[in-house]
Amino acid sequence: xxxxxxxxxxxxxxxxxxxxxxxxxxxxxxxxxxxxxxxxxxxxxxxxxxxxxxxxxxxxxxxxxxxxxxxxxxxxxxxxxxxxxxxxxxxxxxxxxxxxxxxxxxxxxxxxxxxxxxxxxxxxxxxxxxxxxxxxxxxxxxxxxxxxxxxxxxxxxxxxxxxxxxxxxxxxxxxxxxxxxxxxxxxxxxxxxxxxxxxxxxxxxxxxxxxxxxxxxxxxxxxxxxxxxxxxxxxxxxxxxxxxxxxxxxxxxxxxxxxxxxxxxxxxxxxxxxxxxxxxxxxxxxxxxxxxxxxxxxxxxxxxxxxxxxxxxxxxxxxxxxxxxxxxxxxxxxxxxxxxxxxxxxxxxxxxxxxxxxxxxxxxxxxxxxxxxxxxxxxxxxxxxxxxxxxxxxxxxxxxxxxxxxxxxxxxxxxxxxxxxxxxxxxxxxxxxxxxxxxxxxxxxxxxxxxxxxxxxxxxxxxxxxxxxxxxxxxxxxxxxxxxxxxxxxxxxxxxxxxxxxxxxxxxxxxxxxxxxxxxxxxxxxxxxxxxxxxxxxxxxxxxxxxxxxx
Amino acid sequence: xxxxxxxxxxxxxxxxxxxxxxxxxxxxxxxxxxxxxxxxxxxxxxxxxxxxxxxxxxxxxxxxxxxxxxxxxxxxxxxxxxxxxxxxxxxxxxx
Numbered sequence: 001x002x003x004x005x006x007x008x009x010x011x012x013x014x015x016x017x018x019x020x021x022x023x024x025x026x027x028x029x030x031x032x033x034x035x036x037x038x039x040x041x042x043x044x045x046x047x048x049x050x051x052x053x054x055x056x057x058x059x060x061x062x063x064x065x066x067x068x069x070x071x072x073x074x075x076x077x078x079x080x081x082x083x084x085x086x087x088x089x090x091x092x093x094x095x096x097x098x099x100x101x102x103x104x105x106x107x108x109x110x111x112x113x114x115x116x117x118x119x120x121x122x123x124x125x126x127x128x129x130x131x132x133x134x135x136x137x138x139x140x141x142x143x144x145x146x147x148x149x150x151x152x153x154x155x156x157x158x159x160x161x162x163x164x165x166x167x168x169x170x171x172x173x174x175x176x177x178x179x180x181x182x183x184x185x186x187x188x189x190x191x192x193x194x195x196x197x198x199x200x201x202x203x204x205x206x207x208x209x210x211x212x213x214x215x216x217x218x219x220x221x222x223x224x225x226x227x228x229x230x231x232x233x234x235x236x237x238x239x240x241x242x243x244x245x246x247x248x249x250x251x252x253x254x255x256x257x258x259x260x261x262x263x264x265x266x267x268x269x270x271x272x273x274x275x276x277x278x279x280x281x282x283x284x285x286x287x288x289x290x291x292x293x294x295x296x297x298x299x300x301x302x303x304x305x306x307x308x309x310x311x312x313x314x315x316x317x318x319x320x321x322x323x324x325x326x327x328x329x330x331x332x333x334x335x336x337x338x339x340x341x342x343x344x345x346x347x348x349x350x351x352x353x354x355x356x357x358x359x360x361x362x363x364x365x366x367x368x369x370x371x372x373x374x375x376x377x378x379x380x381x382x383x384x385x386x387x388x389x390x391x392x393x394x395x396x397x398x399x400x401x402x403x404x405x406x407x408x409x410x411x412x413x414x415x416x417x418x419x420x421x422x423x424x425x426x427x428x429x430x431x432x433x434x435x436x437x438x439x440x441x442x443x444x445x446x447x448x449x450x451x452x453x454x455x456x457x458x459x460x461x462x463x464x465x466x467x468x469x470x471x472x473x474x475x476x477x478x479x480x481x482x483x484x485x486x487x488x489x490x491x492x493x494x495x496x497x498x499x500x501x502x503x504x505x506x507x508x509x510x511x512x513x514x515x516x517x518x519x520x521x522x523x524x525x526x527x528x529x530x531x532x533x534x535x536x537x538x539x540x541x542x543x544x545x546x547x548x549x550x551x
Numbered sequence: 552x553x554x555x556x557x558x559x560x561x562x563x564x565x566x567x568x569x570x571x572x573x574x575x576x577x578x579x580x581x582x583x584x585x586x587x588x589x590x591x592x593x594x595x596x597x598x599x600x601x602x603x604x605x606x607x608x609x610x611x612x613x614x615x616x617x618x619x620x621x622x623x624x625x626x627x628x629x630x631x632x633x634x635x636x637x638x639x640x641x642x643x644x645x646x
Binding site: 298354480 | 563565566567570580596605606607608609612628629630631634635638639640641642643644645
């Protein structure tokens with residue numbers, strides 16, 4: 001993992017001191033809310049329905065055990081004993097007092113975490129594959145590039161007044177686990193025909209009011225040119241992106257209005273005209289190697305004998321076998337596995353994790369996963385490097401803390417934003433809908449197979465509803481909550497936006513409506529198909545008809 | 552019978568974000584039943600009253616909202632304000 005150097009440490013200490021003084025002046029009445037708002041937001045502090053909300057960035061979703069303990073400490077001491085992991089691989093605390101925030105940020109700085117650039121028109125947290133560095137199918141660990149891009153983008157002076165927020169994602173596996181196409185800019189690590197490393201560059205993805213999938217602007221940019229090329233991408237956006245209309249200010253709208261060809265021409269012209277600046281942005285192999293050293297893989301023990309031990313446990317314990325089937329993923333090192341820890345026990349709140357659970361996961365990470373934890377954009381957690389012989393004991397320990405739900409990628413593994421129970425932007429509640437669906441569907445989710453349900457409590461789409469196999473958008477209609485339902489979306493390498501199945505339904509009708517959609521899918525699917533495959537083959541009509549008949 | 556709709560002023564307490572209501576005479580309270588309720592036509596004056604005073608003002612973003620009376624209870628008209636008054640409709644995940 002990347003460790004802060006003296007410059008990073010000093011910068012963060014200074015930033016906390018500045019913020020402490022800003023809070024002091026605000027509480028003393030020397031700063032108005034209008035003057036203070038942007039200062040608190042620059043440090044990740046929002047004001048929501050019931051309290052302040054503090055959002056902390058988790059770069060590329062990677063945490064050390066010490067960092068997770070730091071997050072647990074904040075939850076226990078300054079919040080109500082829990083935190084909420086988000087679809088941006090971040091954590092947010094929903095019950096924060098303004099007067100505590102300087103101490104909270106000072107504490108987090110000691111474990112190299114902060115809330116900078118978790119708000120505003122800035123580069124937001126760089127996200128990536130939660131299995132990075134461990135996945136059997138990746139070309140190379142994308143996180144060193146994530147850290148390089150993070151350092152390039154952090155407080156970048158030229159891009160400190162972007163038209164709107166900007167989300168960058170990296171992926172290094174053919175199987176897209178990072179939802180690349182819903183980001184402003186995506187970098188897919190590739191090898192060209194000569195075996196040279198570089199990136200496919202995608203731009204213009206995003207959900208919200210106007211959902212658009214990212215398009216490829218460059219099939220392959222050699223690795224050493226990647227910072228120069230994305231600088232050119234940003235420069236074109238910074239120049240032409242709209243600042244007159246909030247709803248048209250994201251890069252997706254610029255790319256859509258120019259067309260990808262014209263946008264590409266502008267970027268290539270900028271890139272070609274950079275001249276000596278290209279040298280400054282050059283990314284030499286030595287720099288990459290130095291960063292890769294910070295992310296060096298752990299010294300895996302020889303664990304080839306673990307397979308036999310695991311086989312015995314699998315045969316003896318069906319519940320354990322089910323957990324391994326859904327929550328354990330292939331690792332690149334022999335005898336090791338990636339473990340996804342579900343934060344989706346049906347009936348509980350998606351993405352919430354108590355301080356005790358965080359502390360347990362930190363302890364288990366130290367004992368069993370080389371001190372590493374990951375956060376997924378699906379709002380689960382990952383222990384990335386577990387010996388197969390340790391899986392059974394791990395499962396028992398997780399189970400005792402309600403962390404061993406065997407449902408990864410199944411119907412109860414629902415993405416869900418906080419909705420109107422917490423969020424000041426929300427137009428409807430999302431958590432109760434998610435709880436009802438998960439509880440109802442858990443009974444038959446193995447029969448249903450992989451199914452992604454994603455719920456947002458407003459048009460801003462933090463719950464990624466447009467790319468859910470079944471997407472649910474909470475709206476307010478004549479003073480009541482209503483829910484618009486889409487089907488056929490997908491956020492993987494074959495990303496697609498869902499189609500609306502009919503008029504919005506009332507809250508109490510959502511569960512039955514989703515049941516009908518799933519029944520329709522089960523009736524129509526061919527062997528080996530998942531929901532998006534069936535949808536691509538049969539289209540929207542049978543799903544619409546199923547709901548129409550029911551009315 | 553249609554309930555009468557009143558106006559009241561709410562905000563979040565500056566130092567900790569707690570939902571508070573304007574009770575009149577410079578007083579803010581976390582208890583909605585103690586909020587000062589006025590007729591629609593007096594709403595603007597109530598808001599001006601709530602915004603008055605020298606900084607630091609105890610409330611962030613004082614806002615006029617609508618509510619009805621149900622006996623002793625004061626019930627905001629919108630779901631959003633009912634959730635602000637009563638807290639999240641789901642349990643906490645603490646521990």
